[in-house]
Structure formats: C-alpha cells, structure tokens
Amino acid sequence: MLECVDNPERGRVYTIDFETSEFTALYAVTGQPIFAAISISYVPGEVCVEQMSLKRYLGSFRDEKVFYEGVVNRIVDDFVRACDPVTLDVTGDFTVRGGIETRVSVMYDREDDV
C-alpha cells in the first residue's frame, strides 16, 4: 500500500523522519485497542515514500490484531519492500498498560541485509 516517488537527490546521503502520535490497532490476545506514537527515520535509496500513502498505510492497522514486537517489525519489512532504503529506524512507543510503557525499536541497514 506504500507508494513511492523518485528520490530527488539520489547521489546524496540524507535523512527523512516521520513522526505520528495517531497510531492505533487492536491487541492480538485481547482484541482491545492499543495506541502508539510511531517514528520512522530513513536514508532514501532510489525512491522516497510518498507521504499520503504512508498515512493510509499506518491507518490500515486500525482493525488489525497485532503484538507490540510484531507490528514494529512488520512496518520495517513493509517499508524495506516498498522503497529499499539505505538505512531505516522504526520506533513504536506504546501507551501505558498495567503501569508499564513499552517501546520497540528496530534499526535496519541495507548492507547488513543479505
């Protein structure tokens, strides 16, 4: 669902960050709503992710049943498949449950991914 556009500066190493506090899904075990802030930071390769498609993509989790670790790793996988970035960091900051706040962070580097 993630769409891409040409990277306007392919020869240059630079960083694009997206941050949203409007992420919600359902918890895989209980079906209860979960809420998170999602941060995505990447160095683009040949293409950049188009921002409106990113919004729709993140919104598509609204009715999905997910685990905390699973959903952050899946965003990484989908993002890599869609735009093959040079590097990519994704962090999900999940709101307090049972008095505990949980953060899951994945750092991806294209060179390590063989």
Place this chain on the structure above:
Amino acid sequence: MLECVDNPERGRVYTIDFETSEFTALYAVTGQPIFAAISISYVPGEVCVEQMSLKRYLGSFRDEKVFYEGVVNRIVDDFVRACDPVTLDVTGDFTVRGGIETRVSVMYDREDDV
C-alpha cells in the same frame, strides 16, 4: 516468575524497552517502603519476556526487603535467567531519601558473560 514467548524476529537485532514508575519494595535495614522508577531495555535472543508476567514479577517485590544496589542486580539476574537476552540494561531511579536521589544502572552483554 518471568514468562517468555518466542521472539517473532530472531534473526534481527532490535530493542525492547519497558518503563514503569510503579515500583515499590521495603528497605532491608529499616523495613520502610521505598519507591523507584524501573527501566529495562534489552535486545531479545530466542525469546521475549511476556509483559503481563513482567508486571507480576515487578509487583512481587512489594513485600520484599531489599538494598538499592541489590534489587537492580537481582532484576538483571532474574531477567537473564528467564530469557537469555543478547544485551540488557536495567536502571532503578530511587526517590529522594535524606535529600539524596539514587540511581543504580547495570549494563549486561551476553558476550561478556562467560
């Protein structure tokens, strides 16, 4: 008491952080209540810690008599025994006593632990 579930992304190095400000125990010398914020950050190995069991585990200190240095090191030991993480950082931020705030931080790396 810490229970584990399979790591959904065993081949990937990524980080899971837990933070709670709802930790209390009793001080070993005086038996008085102590309060702390506990932060746990780890790179999972084969398994991940199940979050509800973590809540129960941290709650089990409520009636235990502990020293500041001792309790943080014991969380490290219990966590390592339960889920054998690649790396693990545990920090306890203990509330002011006698005008002094105390923080104890342990960084564990599986490679150093032979």
Place this chain on the structure above:
Amino acid sequence: MLECVDNPERGRVYTIDFETSEFTALYAVTGQPIFAAISISYVPGEVCVEQMSLKRYLGSFRDEKVFYEGVVNRIVDDFVRACDPVTLDVTGDFTVRGGIETRVSVMYDREDDV
C-alpha cells in the same frame, strides 16, 4: 494514627500543604496495587498535623483494599477527626489504568460541616 502538635500561630489564617508521590494501596475489586500522588492542603485550627505521623498514616494504606473515591474521602475524614482544620483540600491523582487517569478531589470547610 495521625498525631498533632499545637498550632504555633492560632490567631492567624495560613495554609500548610503536603505533597507526596509515594502512595500505594490495593484495589478493592482486584487486589492489584494502585499508585497515586496525594496532595493535602489545610488551614490549621488549634493543632497542626505532625509530619512524621502523616508519613506513617499514608504508609498504612499499603496493604488496604480501597476504591479511588473511598480512599480520598477517608483521608479527609481521618484528617478532620485528628486535627479539626478550618479548611481542608485533599486530592488523589491515580496513575493510568485502562488508558484513563483518575483524580478525586475533596474540599472541606469546617463552617459547612454541621
């Protein structure tokens, strides 16, 4: 359990505030730990509450089963019985449960209490 000492300035209307973030009890329904910040603000009458006895008094809820509304009202009742203040405000800020933060505030005035 609350002990009192003579008010050193009986003829003067002034305010004494106590704030602690180290309050814990058990939830009446589930027996699970609850955590709160408690604020007590009062205009003393003939006597003032002795601070060490206040600490012990608040600590005595540690193993009690309480409701949010109940515990704040009970602190008001115990405080009034112990030191008969001119006015008294008690607020309990209970930590997030189910994504909801709850605050219970009681304002007491000796003139209204006939």
Place this chain on the structure above:
Amino acid sequence: MLECVDNPERGRVYTIDFETSEFTALYAVTGQPIFAAISISYVPGEVCVEQMSLKRYLGSFRDEKVFYEGVVNRIVDDFVRACDPVTLDVTGDFTVRGGIETRVSVMYDREDDV
C-alpha cells in the same frame, strides 16, 4: 453502556476527573480517523460512573462517524442520562487538522437543566 455504582459519600460535594489521550473515532464527512484527548470532570450525585464501563463507552466511538461538536455534546448527554451528576465538564482536544487544533468544551450544571 455507562454503568454506575453507589456514590460512597452522597452528602459531600467533591470532584472526580477522568483524562484519556486514547480516544479515536471517524470523521462524519470523510470517514477518516480522528484522535482526541478527552477530559471528564464531574461532581457525583447519587451514583458514580464505574471506570471500566467508561473505558468501554469511550472505546465504542472507534467505528462511529462523528463531528467534533457533536461527539463532545453526546458524551455529556450520555453521561447525564447515566449518572445524573450535580455538575459535569467535558472537553475534547482534537489533534491538528489543516494546521488547526480544535477544542470543544461543555459545562453542564444540573440546576440549569430544567
């Protein structure tokens, strides 16, 4: 859907506040997700709102199509019908859309409501 329990201190005027940043619904016109922080503050009458039913009630808007003004007023109406409070304030802080943050606040007083 809001359930009530007996007010443990019917004779006393005191305040109960609920705050959550985990509110989401769909926008009536576009069907797009909207996010808000909801604050509810009330002086209870004969009964108090039971907190778990409040969580379920607020969660029930997840798939509803609403307007900003409409949803805050509807929470007021449902809350009044369920527990007939002495006073009630409800505020919805809706996240930025088109560069504009919107807040809708309703103050209700039982005495004015004849």
Place this chain on the structure above:
Amino acid sequence: MLECVDNPERGRVYTIDFETSEFTALYAVTGQPIFAAISISYVPGEVCVEQMSLKRYLGSFRDEKVFYEGVVNRIVDDFVRACDPVTLDVTGDFTVRGGIETRVSVMYDREDDV
C-alpha cells in the same frame, strides 16, 4: 469567506477553540512577512464556523498588508459577521521583532454589542 453550519446544540452554552501556529501576513509599513499564532475561542449562537473555511480564511491574509492591532480586530469583525457568536475571544501572538514579542487580544460579547 467564512462558511457556517448549523449549531448541533443550540440550546446549550458551550465553547469551541481553534488554535493555529501557521498564520502569516505582510507588515503594512514595510511589506515584510509577519508570523503569528492565532487563537479563536467562541460560544456559538445559531451556527458554527465550518473548519475548512476557517483554514482558507486565515490563509487569505498571506498576501495582505496588515497592522498587528488591525488584523486581530478584523478577524473579530469577520467572525462576528459570519456566525454571530454569543461570545468570541481572538488572540494573535506575533513573533519577536526588534527583541519585542507582541500579543493582541480582543474579547467580544454579543450583549455588549448594540
């Protein structure tokens, strides 16, 4: 340019706030860009301002030459003409110029406006 929709709760006194930090215009004397945060708070009468038209309205100042006092008063006049609110507060927080930050605030009440 401000468009209106029916107030869904005409019989009730409640407040709608809009806040944006994305306001820009040109200074009347020098033609230089000026930037401000604009806050609009009103109790609606028969109609509410439609939010997308508000965004377009505030954007229409982009190429206008204005004075600080003038532009805030003009937003009040336009808003009153468009939706005849019961009360209306408009504040413009203009960014630092010459080391001085300027704020202009207008409070309007329909009852005083005869």
Place this chain on the structure above:
Amino acid sequence: MLECVDNPERGRVYTIDFETSEFTALYAVTGQPIFAAISISYVPGEVCVEQMSLKRYLGSFRDEKVFYEGVVNRIVDDFVRACDPVTLDVTGDFTVRGGIETRVSVMYDREDDV
C-alpha cells in the same frame, strides 16, 4: 520618546501586550549592569504606542542609573503620559542578585487616577 499612532478600534476594549527579555540598565548604587525582562500590557485609549518607538524607549535606559522599584514605576508614568491608556500593567523581572530574584509589578487604571 514614546510615539503614538491612532487606535484603529477606539470603541472596543481590547488588550495589547509587549514582552522583551532584552532590557538592561545600571544599578543606581553601584553602577553595575542590571538585566530584566519587561512585560507591558495595556488597554488602549485614543492612541496606541508605536512599537519601534517602544524599542528605542526601552533601549534608552541602557546607560541610566536606576533602582528596581523606580524604573518600573517610571515606565508606567512615561507610558501613561504618552498614550493615556484605559488600563496598564508593567512588570519587571530582574535577574538574580545575591541569590534573590526580584519582580516589581504596577497595575494602573485610568479611573483610579484622578
């Protein structure tokens, strides 16, 4: 030195605030530099203070020897003489000297000033 321009909305009661953290003068006793943040808030009468002349006016204290109480009262007097406001509040927040921060606040109302 303060210059004025016509108030564009003479019939309306509204407020203009100026804030600067760039105020400096010399202390009357020692000749040492003093620094302050100055806030000026007024309801204009027939005229408004022109902002560039305000900047020059506040800058004119740079080499003046002043007392804290004196300088805030003098700004009030000069401002009243220049633009005859309906109300005027001036506050000077002077930086720490000898471990003590000092604030001097004057509230002026034209009706009281006969």
Place this chain on the structure above:
Amino acid sequence: MLECVDNPERGRVYTIDFETSEFTALYAVTGQPIFAAISISYVPGEVCVEQMSLKRYLGSFRDEKVFYEGVVNRIVDDFVRACDPVTLDVTGDFTVRGGIETRVSVMYDREDDV
C-alpha cells in the same frame, strides 16, 4: 536586621516579589539541615525593604533551629515589624523529607491586623 528605604511611589499600590532558592536552617527537633525556597510578595507602605539587608536577614537563619510552620510565620512577623507593608504573602517550599514535600503559606493584610 531588615533595613528599609523610602518607598519611591507612596501613593501607588504596586507589588514587589522576592524569590530565593538559597534558604537553609536547622530542624528544631533533630538539628539536621533543612532547605527551602522562600517567596516574599508585598505591597509596600511608607518604606521598602532594602534587598541586601533581606539577603543578610534570610542568611541569619543558617544556624537557627526552626519548625517549618514557625519559620514562615516568623519571617512574616519580622517583615511586618520592619516595613509595615499594606499586604504581605510569604511562602516556604521545604524540600522532600520522608517522601513528603511541605509548603507553608501566610497571607497578611494590614487592614485585618488590628
């Protein structure tokens, strides 16, 4: 020990605030050091308190044995005796002891003091 200077604006009602976080004394019961932030806010009468003498005055508590309630009330008494202010507010914010932060606030009005 508090010295005074003439009020430069006797006919005008205005406010002078002093704030310091550098207050220390000894606790009357244990002899242990206590630390507080002290705020003093007053409307001057015929005279103003000279700031260097205020610094020396507050420093004179360094080796005194005091109670929290007592020391704030004593500052009020000494201040009133020294400069006979129209109104006077004194607040002491004492640092955490036993997990509890204590604030004592006294509001004095010359008209009530007969």
Place this chain on the structure above:
Amino acid sequence: MLECVDNPERGRVYTIDFETSEFTALYAVTGQPIFAAISISYVPGEVCVEQMSLKRYLGSFRDEKVFYEGVVNRIVDDFVRACDPVTLDVTGDFTVRGGIETRVSVMYDREDDV
C-alpha cells in the same frame, strides 16, 4: 541571493548556527501553504553568509512551489554555491500534515563533495 562577507577567523574551525521558525512556502502538488522551522549549521570556509541576505533568501521561498525533500536539498545547494563551507547541516521541520510531522536533514562535507 545569498551574500557573503570575509570569515574573520579563516584559520580556525568553528561553527555558526542559524535557526528560524518563520519559514513558509507552497506545496508543489496542492499549492497549499506549508510551514517549517529551518536550522542551518556550518563551519565557514573563506567567507561567512551575511545574515540579512539569509533572511531575504529564506523569505524568497514564500511564493515558490516546493516538495519537502526538494526544498531542504536546494537550500544546501544554494548555500554551498554561495559560501563553499567546510561542512554544512540543514534541517527542515515541517508542521503536521495528515497527523504526520516530517523532518528532512542533509549533512554536507566539502571533502566528500568531489
């Protein structure tokens, strides 16, 4: 449009940072206004950028149609062409659109630029 002046300390490696929250342009696709905070940090070479020309340069984007990635890269290119810095970092923090905040960061090093 960027003008330069001689670097007063050519032999020394030091850093000059500019930050402004007053950047606006038009979005290339929709023509809608976009707002950003722009940070520019560089180690000067032979010349420094003259600050007033920087202000005019950043203001020149007001009526330009740009993409987020494009505008930050273009500022880098124009800055390099104008003053040939040793290193240069440019970051654009674009305000929330569709619930997502976007940041584009480019780090340039003269040694890598062959």
Place this chain on the structure above:
Amino acid sequence: MLECVDNPERGRVYTIDFETSEFTALYAVTGQPIFAAISISYVPGEVCVEQMSLKRYLGSFRDEKVFYEGVVNRIVDDFVRACDPVTLDVTGDFTVRGGIETRVSVMYDREDDV
C-alpha cells in the same frame, strides 16, 4: 567520615549515581554562603559508599570555607580514599553569582591514577 559496605556484585561493572540539591558551604574569600547541586556517579570496586554516611559527609561542608574548584576536587579525593572506585565523576553546579553560573566537573579513572 565516608563509610563503606561490601559491594554485593563485585564481579560486575555497574554504576551508582547520587544527586542532591541540598549542598551548602561558605565561600573561602568572603565567608558568604554558597549553594550547589552535587552529582556523584561511580563504578564501585570492592566496596560501596553507605548512603547515610554520604549525607553526613556532604553536610559536613556546611561551615567549611571552600573554593568552587577546590571543593569538587576534595570530594573526589575523599571518595577515592574511602571506597577506591573503578571510575568516579563528581560535578558541582553552583548557583548564580554576579550573573554567572559555575559548574566544576571531575572525571576520575583508577587505571589513570598511578
């Protein structure tokens, strides 16, 4: 005066931090009180510093005449002599004097100390 207890985890490299904002001494030149926040961070060797003795130790400077640079270095020397830590950082943040805030930081490493 600093007393020690056995390190409960001698084989492990971990960190203990102490922070207090309740430090006061006298200035060596003028005899005036000085105030500071003191931070002590160390990796323990065979023994840990006992916290109550640390409180008494820091309190013992109350009537000592010290220089800023001298007192921080002396805490390092006393701490090293008392518990021979693997590493030790001590920072003193001294409150504003003459408009200047001063911080002195010493980093000690046992390996460098031969």
Place this chain on the structure above:
Amino acid sequence: MLECVDNPERGRVYTIDFETSEFTALYAVTGQPIFAAISISYVPGEVCVEQMSLKRYLGSFRDEKVFYEGVVNRIVDDFVRACDPVTLDVTGDFTVRGGIETRVSVMYDREDDV
C-alpha cells in the same frame, strides 16, 4: 583584564563551565544593542580564571561594537592569552534578529594551536 589564580589541581584533567545570560554589546554595523547567552567551558592548565574578573571582562563589551562571529572568537583569544587552557569551548547564543537566532561556537585545543 582577565585575572588568574593558581589551579589547585594541576595534575588532574577536569572541567570548569561558566554560563551567563547577561551579555550585551552593540552591533558593529548599526550600533544597536545585541544580547546573548555566553557559555565558556575549559580544562585549566597552570592557572584558573578568577570569576569576578570574568564578570568584569564580559561586562566590558557593553559599549563595544562587535560582529557575532568576531566577539565569540575574541573571547577565545583573550581567554587563551590570559590562562593558556588545555581545551576551551566558547558559545554565544544571540537573541532573535529578523526572525533568526544565531549561535557561534568555537572549540579550542592547545595541542592543535602551534
């Protein structure tokens, strides 16, 4: 004008930081006042800078005409000449002009300075 005193711990590498928000000078081109926060951080060599002379030194710029880049570099040069530090960092944070905040930072190392 900067005076020095003997470093009490010559054999030890440690850091002394000074921060002041009370720096003002005149702009070289326009003669207008400029304001800045100045941070100085150094590892002392044989001598330390005496703090009262630092205050007088920084105050001596009050009537000087300077450029932003020039004044920070000149403080570095004067400081090096006065006390020959091992390392020295000086940063000037100049207040907003034309909507732009400017920071100039110089890092000096005695070993590089031949």
